[in-house]
Amino acid sequence: MSAWKENGAKRIFQMAAGMAVVAVFMICGFLFANGLPAIHEIGWLNFLFGQVWRPGAEQFGIFPMIVGTGVVTLGALVVGAPVGVLCAVFLVYYCPKQLQAPMKAIVNLMAGIPSVVYGFFGLVVLIPLLRHWTQTSGMSVLAAAILLGIMIVPTIISVSETALHAVPQTVYEGALALGATKDRAVFFTVLPAAGSGIFCAIVLGLGRAVGETMAVMMVAGNQAVLPNGLLGGVRTLTSNIAMEMGYAADLHRQALIGTAVVLFGMILAMNALMAWVKRRIAS
Structure with a gap:
């Protein structure tokens, strides 16, 4: 049986x-x-x-959206990766025990918040702040990067925390025994030992940043032009598909599917590059 x-x-x-x-x-x-x-x-x-996206004239150039996707994703990593890794270090080595459970609950809650809620937060809080500070519309590359950075933080924290826990305790204790301070033991011994796992955390955050649609669409300005700086409007590949697929037909619809093919290829290329870098780090 x-x-x-x-x-x-x-x-x-x-x-x-x-x-x-x-x-x-x-x-x-x-x-x-x-x-x-x-x-x-x-x-x-x-x-x-091509730098012109004008479906009515059958001009389908997606280069501005490729650049926009790359810039927003890179900005999100700059915002989210350091915060996520440092928060994971805090949870594992510095957080008082009575605060660990509430902190982890907050991280899990952030991971479960729908994208549209993050988008509303961006519209109600982030955009007015940027509008006040920069004297622009506020809808920009910077707004999208900050919002995406916040969104990928829970993923990076969770995976980085697991990677730090996977490092044998003897590594940390050995560094202390050799005379290192706690900070040096954590940042110069444990973090390098967990580098491969932390790199995986950043890759997972990158995947979410590239594929995010709704929140970016609500704060980025959605201008199908090359971004003219952090305060300029931008449209990503995913936003372009979501905005126009509902009414697209014939060649326009097929061009949007072609945009998805390019996005798919970009993600495959990034994953291949990240896998190669991970192997180099491991070796």
Whole structure:
């Protein structure tokens, strides 16, 4: 009976894994079958490096949105990665025990807040502050980067905390035994030892930042032009798809699917680069 249960469980796991693989291939097939012909019709150079997105005139250049996606994502990492890693260090090595449970609950709550709620926070709090300080509309690259940075902090904290806990306690204690202060033991011994796991945390945060749509769409200004600085408006690839797919037709719709193909390729390229860097760090 136990062997029958074991075989049944094995089959269930195999089916679940197979369904996941099939789903990925179906998504890829849909994107490539509908997006690549449109990119070919528009022209690869015109599509990837064109600077005008005007569907009414059948001009589909997504270069400003590629740049916008990259700039906003990089800004989010600059804001969120240091905060997330330092918060994880605080939780593991500096936080009083009576505060650890409430702090972790707050982190988990932040991770579960819907994107649209973050977007409303940006509209009601962040945009008016930036408008007052910069004398601009407030909807800008800076607003999107700050908001995305806040959104990826819980992910980076959770994974970084796990990575820090995975470092053997003997590493920390050995550094103290050799005369290092607590701060030096943490930042010069434990953090480098957890570097691979912390890097994975940053990669996961990067993935959320690249794929985020609603919150960015609410605070970025959504101007399909090259960003002219941190205070200029910007439109990301995901925002472009979400804004126009509802009424797009024919070549316009296919161009939006082509935009999804480019976004998919960007994410694959970033994951490959991050995997290579992770191997270099591990070696």
